[in-house]
Amino acid sequence: MASGITQAEYWNGEVGTRWARNQAVLDALFAPLTEALFERAELKPGAAVLDIGCGSGATTLEAARRIGVAGRVTGADISAPLLAAARTRVGGAAPVTFVEADVEQADLGRFNAALSRFGVMFFPDSPRAFANIRRMLRPGGQLTFLCWRTLPENLWVQVPREAVMPLLPEVPPPPAPDTPGPFRFADADALGALLKNAGFGTVSCAALDRDVVLGRGETDAEAAAAAAHVALNLGPTAHLVREAEPDLRARAEAAVTxxxxGHAAAGVVRLRAACWLVQAG
Ligand SMILES: C[S@@+](CC[C@H](N)C(=O)[O-])C[C@H]1O[C@@H](n2cnc3c(N)ncnc32)[C@H](O)[C@@H]1O
Known part of the structure; x- marks a missing residue:
């Protein structure tokens, strides 16, 4: 996804700005997955919580709502534009701090729980990052996170991707194994081993499948156009056309729409998202 540039450059550049601008769209897209994440995390009132790769802060604020004013939540991210968006969302009494920090190496204090919505797949050195997260958890603390299963299982990515691929002048090479990217932890056995080696004693990876809403409209045609816009500007299909000429972009938009x-009904495009809901303690 970000060949030749660092993750900090990637998330502080055009991608971070675009994610920050579309925070409401992304939060709506991920809503059914977010709910499952919080159900699993079972945050206790008064807890100290770390939100890893918090982006524009939706999950940080939801954690704060659940733990109450006696607790505290630290949202950590490497993206200045996303953190700036997050800070604008904090209400007066919420026990929330947003920090610009690389969770692979920063010591951000000690926490009763750590969580992440799709923010742990981008560490250059995952063993080091998960060992660092483990160190920041108090005894009995749990890390709970969402990551994607395989691309073909994620129809919300696969359907637009298959429409774009035939238009590209050349097929993009598959990502090298174990490099930062959304589908990096699709292999649950490998992920489990990674977490155990990082010092976690118990690890569970539960498959979580939910339909997500990619677009809405007055008509199915409008919903499909809205969904195509989301697919081609945010999420894992966007990089295929990010630097494309306007003509190719227009053809991609038409093909994806x-x-x-074909997946729109009653003015809504819904497609299957497939995740691992992971808990390690
Ligand atoms: C796919 S986005 C998810 C953002 C947010 N959790 C959400 O669900 O909207 C991944 C996030 O991880 C952040 N990130 C990547 N590497 C990081 C690192 N080493 N430390 C902290 N955050 C990181 C990115 O800046 C980005 O905000």
Missing amino acids: QALR
């Missing part, structure tokens, strides 16, 4: 039209 047509493909998504």
